[in-house]
Amino acid sequence: MxxxxxxxxxxxxxxxxxxxxxxxxxxxxxxxxxxxxxxxxxxxxxxxxxxxxxxxxxxxxxxxxxxxxxxxxxxxxxxxxxxxxxxxxxxxxxxxxxxxxxxxxxxxxxxxxxxxxxxxxxxxxxxxxxxxxxxxxxxxxxSMYAVHDALPEERRTWLTQQKAVFDYPWNHEIRNAHRPPLTAAQIANTPPVSHPCVRTHPETGRRAAFYSPIWIRNFEGMSEEESQPILDELCEFAMRPEFTxxxxxxxxxxxxxxxxxxxxxxxxxxxxxxxxxxxxxxxxxxxxxxxx
Ligand SMILES: [Fe+2]
Missing domain, CATH: 3.60.130.10 (Clavaminate synthase-like)
Structure with missing residues (x-):
């Protein structure tokens, strides 16, 4: 071996x-x-x-x-x-x-x-x-484990206290302009949902960052305008070659x-x-x- x-x-x-x-x-x-x-x-x-x-x-x-x-x-x-x-x-x-x-x-x-x-x-x-x-x-x-562990401490502490609002119809509208719009039923089936931006893995107990460049409209309690630059920064960090x-x-x-x-x-x-x-x-x- x-x-x-x-x-x-x-x-x-x-x-x-x-x-x-x-x-x-x-x-x-x-x-x-x-x-x-x-x-x-x-x-x-x-x-x-x-x-x-x-x-x-x-x-x-x-x-x-x-x-x-x-x-x-x-x-x-x-x-x-x-x-x-x-x-x-x-x-x-x-x-x-x-x-x-x-x-x-x-x-x-x-x-x-x-x-x-x-x-x-x-x-x-x-x-x-x-x-x-x-x-x-x-x-x-x-690896969102690796991203979580490598985030600057201040940003990780901030992220640990955040929830992000995932909004599928909003994302579909701004990113899929070339596709037919969602039907009323599809919109009704995908209401916005909030998730913690750091999650505990139920099997390992380790923490992983949980966010993505798509679907997140804003962080809870913040406007889209305030949220998107921070999300961009977080996504740029995650896409570094050392985590990919x-x-x-x-x-x-x-x-x-x-x-x-x-x-x-x-x-x-x-x-x-x-x-x-x-x-x-x-x-x-x-x-x-x-x-x-
Ligand atoms: Fe996929």
Whole structure:
């Protein structure tokens, strides 16, 4: 075992960086993990925010049953982009068949934590790569544990006392002018929600910063004009290379990320000529909180 390789109980893994990510070796996700091995894997995810398993040949049923061990799964509102017969699997793809997109395309090019604008944002996702391009299409991640720990003390103390108002319809209006406006029902289903800007990870007890360049309208008790420059400063800080890992995909890669301690974004690729096909399951989470 090399110096960078570790063993956590039965699992062999290599750290991807010194601040986030671990590649797990010797697991076939088509074979159910024992209770003990799954508990180890879950703990590794909580500690490292991101797990990579390479060379998988995972069936939709295996992906669903593996993902369910973390918790209930979200069924995406865009059911037309879910896999036939498997509403838990959301297809992310630029591929067009018979004149129609087979999956959601684009992907957010700005950092975010999935579903941060709802009361109980998702715990995390399992993202499986079936096809990707040689160039572009990477996914970048930020460790919000590392960001929290590295913030200047004064700013961290301030942030620890703040709540941010996440407002999906407001964000949609200012950032998606090219898309059709939300319907009255969609707006009614996504009222503004406040979350603490520093949250306690329920499994590790560690604190992570919790904010994002999109969806935050203002800090509670402050105007948008007062809030946005501070948010810009915080986001610029988080995007420093020392907190960022960019994953270059290979077919057969499975990434599991923990939304409670990370942000991610999609990187662009040649959507006209390249083919990308990913299967995603999204695990339901709990309401963010901060221990006193
Ligand atoms: Fe996302």
């Amino acid at each position: 090399s110096a960078s390789e570790r063993a956590h109980e039965g699992l062999q893994y290599t750290e991807l960086t010194n601040f986030m990510g671990a590649e797990i070796h010797g697991i076939d996700l088509n074979v159910p993990l024992s209770e003990g091995a799954f508990a180890d894997l879950r703990r590794l995810l909580a500690d490292h925010s991101l797990l990579l398993l390479r060379n998988q040949d995972m069936s939709p049923d295996s992906q669903i049953s593996f993902s369910r061990r973390f918790g209930e799964l979200e069924e995406h509102v865009l059911q037309n982009f879910c896999l036939d017969g498997h509403p838990e699997i959301f297809v992310v793809s630029n591929i067009i068949e018979n004149g129609e997109h087979i999956g959601a395309y684009g992907g957010s090019k700005e950092y975010h934590s999935d579903l941060a604008y709802i009361e109980a944002p998702s715990l995390g996702s399992v993202f499986y790569c079936l096809e990707c391009t040689e160039v572009g299409g990477e996914t970048s991640f930020i 890992y960019t994953h270059k995909w290979q077919p057969g890669d499975v990434l599991i990320w923990d939304n409670r301690s990370s942000m991610h974004k999609a990187n662009p690729f040649d959507e006209k000529n390249g083919r990308r096909l990913m299967h995603r399951t999204t695990i339901c989470g709990d309401r963010p909180y901060l221990d006193g």
